Amino acid sequence: MRTLSATAAALLAAGVALAPATALAAPTPTPSPGATTVTKAGTTFLGATPLAAGQPVRVSASTGEYLYWAFPAAAGEIHEITATVALAQNRSGRSTWTVEVFDGLRRRQACTAGAQTPTADASARSVAIGCTLRRVRPWAEPWSADPLPGTYYVRLTVVEIPEPDLGLPIDVDLLVSTTGDADTSSDDGRLEAALVPPANAGTVLDTEPTVAPEAEEESGWNLSLTGWLPEAGSRWIWTTAGGVLAAVAGVVGFALTRRPSTRRVAG
Amino acid sequence: MDIATLRPVINKRWSSAVLLGLLAATTLAGPVPASADDKAEPIAEPPRVQLVLDVSGSMRATDIDGRSRISVAQQAFGEVVDALPDETQLGIRVLGATYQGKDKKQGCLDTQQIVPVGAVDRAKAKAAVATLRPTGFTPVGLALREAARDLGAGATARRIVLITDGEDTCAPPDPCQVARELAAQGTTLVVDTLGLAPDEKVRRQLLCIAAATGGTYTAAQSAEDLTDRLKQLVERARDTYTTTPAKVDGTDACQDAPLLAPGVYTDRESFSEHRWYRVPVRPGQELRASVSMALDRPIKPDHGVLLRATAADGRELVRGVDAGSGRTDVVSAGLRWSATEDSDDAERDEDATPTPTASSTSAVTTVCLVVSNMFSPAAGTAADPGMPVELTVDVVAASPAPDGPDLGRGWVLLLLLTLAGLLTGLVTGLLTRWWVATWRN
Known part of the structure; x- marks a missing residue:
């Protein structure tokens, strides 16, 4: 079943990979046009509500709840999370809010920019939270904590609050761009x-x-041949182009030195 | 090299190229469909929710938008039953609904299931709720215990929604302790609590019950609040219930620790306890593990969790750690580890196994995982049952380190090659000229 779904995913991906993501490179985080609003949130890592980048979230919740969402990330992307929490009225004191991001192994991810843990005064109507993540690396050593492609979890909650304010209704707007x-x-x-x-x-x-x-490979020769050749890619083109240019330049250089001698012969 | 050997080369190249393409495609689009599949596939049971409503005497108080608490609750229940998703199985249990006397012993046994958990007959359920009249005591602990029994055991997470306006008047059993025991019984049980115009004591108690089971607490100040929240919780039961992680008992040493296959597990770990597990990892595979420990009871503000992977002889391979301070639900850490191709681990294992027959098995490295916590109990916090641990283990293909590139790229490369070509041409030209000149002479 797993392989079946994997091949299905691969077929799908072939289509997806061909069409470049249009929602990329927006200077300010805006929802992608046509994206459906997510109106749910999970309360655990396992139950995190899946999101796509550019899909806006609007959910009502209680102060003190732990709200989880999960989104997929691919290599080379930088994700920015922006959230606004509309707070309840008649609160008794200051509250500090946070958005925390974890990777697929539930390792805490650092924010490179954005107000990750803002504090709202008792009179504030809303609080804005932001977090920009590091660029997702295509590969990293197993011992490193670099961000890698896969699932990312977002957890939004209040971290410091007077106890009487817990349980009051809030509205959360969140966007992962x-x-x-x-x-x-x-x-x-x-x-x-x-x-x-x-x-x-x-x-x-x-x-x-x-x-x-394991069944032994037929012979070492076949393997070593494929192993020796670099993978197909732009480097082949660059290097070949370089060789052609070098050859042309060589002929030009040769001609530069020959011409005076031919003139002398003619004269 | 003849054709017979050439053909396999070509085939191999082609098939490996296709494979690579497929792999790349799956990694690109992998996350979303994969996780969606995993979640949607194995579930056959319907989601189950039990609403537990307090119908004690205090529900008569008319302090929510000028209406009595019970009438607000009745209206909310009616709307929730109307909006109930078809596949959700709902039950309703009441407490303090029938006993009118003053005998506390009798009054504290007063809890009944008025709608059994199952497919809901809407008209019947609404009628049953509408006839409720606020009467007796508030045996929250007992009602929770009974509600958990009503829901039964199952492979999926179950939810109880507790709606009350007053604190438990029947302790013992302490409802918070009851909730913790229920949560520790192995199957996932979440208690969401709703306080109707709660005072400080009620709030404390409901917060404690919610925290003990990983549920939520809401203070309902209006009929609208209550209805919306109830609907959301019932809907959430449908959305977020998943297969329950497998229960496992970690040991206090690596030798006899349970061997884990990829998947999600739960366990319990007490303060300053260590729990060991083992995972077999083949050569060319990568071990991925993550752990979350829930803070289900009052502890001192600073906390941390450490996940270490060690070899069989106790050498540490890698560690994952996270620590924090203040309010949180779970503390998580994760790690990745893979044996390098020419790692001395396998060799060392081979040396250690004296029997020649074991040489094939020695290639499997058994990695020990140990989970430890840096929690310290607040005054009066019970250590048993231990705090919930959620362990995720995965073994996937290892990702080899990229080699240095054999070819070049970029404008500087082109410039360099062109200059080199030009120089070579010039030198060749000059040499030719000199040679022609000397030859002529």
Whole structure:
């Protein structure tokens, strides 16, 4: 089933990859035209409501709730999260709000810009929260914490508040927008599997699995040939063009030195 | 090289190119469809919700928009039942609805299920709610316990929505403790609480119940608030219920720790406890693990969680850590680890296993995972049952480090090659001239 869905996804992706994302490179975060508004939020990592970049969120909630959304990210993208929380009236004190972002492994992601934990006075009507994430890398060492392609989780909540203000109604507007282009070079490596966490219930194994002796490759020659050649890409074109230019320049240089001698012969 | 050997080369090149393309496509579009599939596929059970309504004497108070609390609740229930999604199974339980006497012992047993959990007969359910009259005591703890029993066990998360206006008058059992016990029973149970014009004590109690089960707390100040929120909670039960993670019991050492296949697990871990698990990782595979620990009880403000991966002999391979301070629901950490191709791990394992027959199994590295927490209990906080741990384990293909490029790219490269060509041409030209000149002479 998994392979089936994977191939289906691949077929889909072929179409998606051909059409460049039109919602990219918006200077100010605006919802993509035609995107449907999400009116829900999850309350756990597992139950996070899926979002697409550019899809606006509008949800009413209670102060103190932990609201979760999940969005997919691809290599080369920079995501910007903007949220506005319309606060309840008659509050008793200041409140501090936060939007936290986690990657598919639930590792905390840093914000490079934006007011991640703003504080609202007791009289404030609303509070604006923002967070710009780092550019998603196509590959990173397993030991690093660099942002990688996969699922990202957004958690919005209040972190400091007088207890009597908990439970009051709020309205949350949130938008995840993508800036930056998805142009990454294959030389930077590639993540074999995106950081998409499994959602199935696990099974406890009884015995340690053994490696099935893998069928030996037919011969080493075939492998080494494909291994030697660099992958198809723009570097082939650049380098070939360079060679052609060098050849032309060589002929030109040769001609520059020959011409005076021919003139002398003619004279 | 003859044709017979050439053909496999071509085929291999082609198939690997196609494979690469497919892989790239799946990584590009992977996240959304994959997670959607995983969530939508295995669910056969309908979502189940139980509404628990307090019908104690205090519900008579007329302080919500000039109406009595019970009439506001009745109206909200009616609207929720009308708007109920078809597949959702709803039950209604009341507490303090029948016993009119003064005997606390008797009054504290007063809880009934007026609508059994199942497909809802709308007219019947509304009629049952409409006849309720505020009467007796407030046995919240008992009602929660009974509500959990009504919902039964199942593979999916279940929700209880508790609507009350007064604190529990029947403790023990303390409703907050009851909620914690229910949540620890293995199947996922979430209690959302709604306070009708709550005072400080009610708020504390409802916040405690909500926190103990990972639920939410709402203060309803108007009939509209209550109706909207109830609808949202019932709808959320339909949207966010997923398969329950598998329950696992981590051990206090690596040797006899449970072996985990990819998937989601839950466990409980107490203060300053360590829980070990093992994951088999084949060569060329990458281990991914993440852990979330929920703060389901009052603890001191600073907290942290540490997830470490170690080899069988105790060497640390990698760690994931997160810490914070203040209000939060869960603290999470994650890690990735993969054995490098020529890693000495496998070799070392091979050396360690004396039997020659074990040489094929020694290629599987068993990585130990240990979860520890840096929580400290606030005064009067019970340590048992432990705090909920959610562990996600995944084993995927490892991503090799990119090699340096063999070819070049960019304008500087073109300029350099052109200059080099020009220079070569000039030198060749000069040499030729000199050679022609000397030859002529």
